[in-house]
Amino acid sequence: MRYTHVESPIGRLLLVGRPDALTGLYVADHEGCRALDPTWTEDAGPFTGVVAQLREYFAGQRTEFDLPLEPSGTPFQLAVWAALEEIPFGETRGYGELARRIGRPSASRAVGAANGRNPISIIVPCHRVIGSDGSLTGYGWGTARKSWLLDHERSQATLFG
Secondary structure, three states: OEEEEEOOOOOOEEEEEEOOEEEEEEEOOOOOOOOOOOOOEEOOHHHHHHHHHHHHHHOOOOOOOOOOEOOOOOHHHHHHHHHHOOOOOOOOEEHHHHHHHOOOOOOHHHHHHHHHOOOEOOOOOHHHEEOOOOOOOOOOOOHHHHHHHHHHHHHHHHHHO
16 A cells, blocks of 8 residues: 645645555544554655646646545445545535435435545545535534535536536
8 A cells, every 4th residue: 555645725635545546535634534554655656646636626627536446345335435426516415315316215324424434535525415404514524624625616616617
């Protein structure tokens, strides 16, 4: 496994992966950040495409990511994370709606738990999931970061129309 750090408007990000796929993206200064494994190697090389696309995203020049991803999770979590990737840039969905999309209409709490365990945040846009009343319920990196990401996307969505 390889890792590197990159600065962003929401804080320093930790990128983790293999040379051919991203497996994790975390806010490095957040308490929920995955700890560095002593067997990992610091190497920015495998992440040049990820860093370029993140910079474009934060600069308002990218609305979709095109990267090889390899999240690790249960079949249910993988289904939730795949559904997250279908939420359009600048839009939001509720937990209940996401549960219905994956064919588990009564599993909104489980969807919330899976959403919270998303290992590739931003790129797999868990920040686009909100409460049924429109509130910014729970976000592993804090609601201030979630609000920033949603505001950033909404302001850019009007430009990309």
